[in-house]
Amino acid sequence: MSTNAGLREDGDDDLDRSIRDLLLLMPQIMGRVKRLPVPPELAGMELTPRHLSLLSLLLFDGSMTVNELAGRLGVAPTTASLMIGDLSRKGILTRRENEADRRQKIVDIADAHRGAIETWLAPGARAWRRVLAPLSAAERRLFVTTMMAYHEAAEQV
Known part of the structure; x- marks a missing residue:
């Protein structure tokens, strides 16, 4: 796919295009994310995209309280606490x-x-770094x- 998707030759943006x-593109991106191989150490732990978001926050931002995690994830503290409890029982947190x-x-x-x-999240982080670095x-x-x-x-919707 062209890096100028949605732009006509004259440079005007075509909203519908x-x-x-x-x-x-979005289903392709989601499919690629879902195909990221789970490291053997984490296989069978039934990790979901929500777990991945929580793990990403802790990896990039460091340790934090349950309420801080809930706020950053946009979920209720009870929901965050349940996810954290699940990952703690599995020894991940x-x-x-x-x-x-x-x-x-x-x-x-x-x-x-x-x-x-870190190994699991690295490919996505490298891809984002590559495409975001040239931007202001x-x-x-x-x-x-x-x-x-x-x-x-x-x-x-």
């Missing part, structure tokens, strides 16, 4: 008390699985904001 191109507030738990990726998770900070922000807006709009 762009929408068509994106509707064709660790939970420890927050020294500043013992009622809170700090969640992180277990050292035993950090390498496998404003262009990257616009792209990310547009993807987030699409996600929100698609939920309302």
Whole structure:
């Protein structure tokens, strides 16, 4: 597919063509993500895309509380707590008390699985780095904001 999908030869954007191109592209992207091989250490643990999002946050942003994870994932704290409990029972995550507030738990990726998770997420991170690096900070922000807006709009349909 052309990197100028949706652009006519005269440079004017054709909205319907762009929408068509994106509707064709999105299933291909999702299919590619679903085909990422799960590392042997994580095989059979029934990880879902939500788990992948949670693991990505912890990998890139470091340990955080259940409420912080819930906020960043856009889910209720109860939902985040259930996912964290599931991954903790499988040994993928660790939970420890927050020294500043013992009622809170700090969640992180277990050292035993950090390498496998990094390996699993690396191809996607490299691909995003390759396509986003040439863009200006404003262009990257616009792209990310547009993807987030699409996600929100698609939920309302």
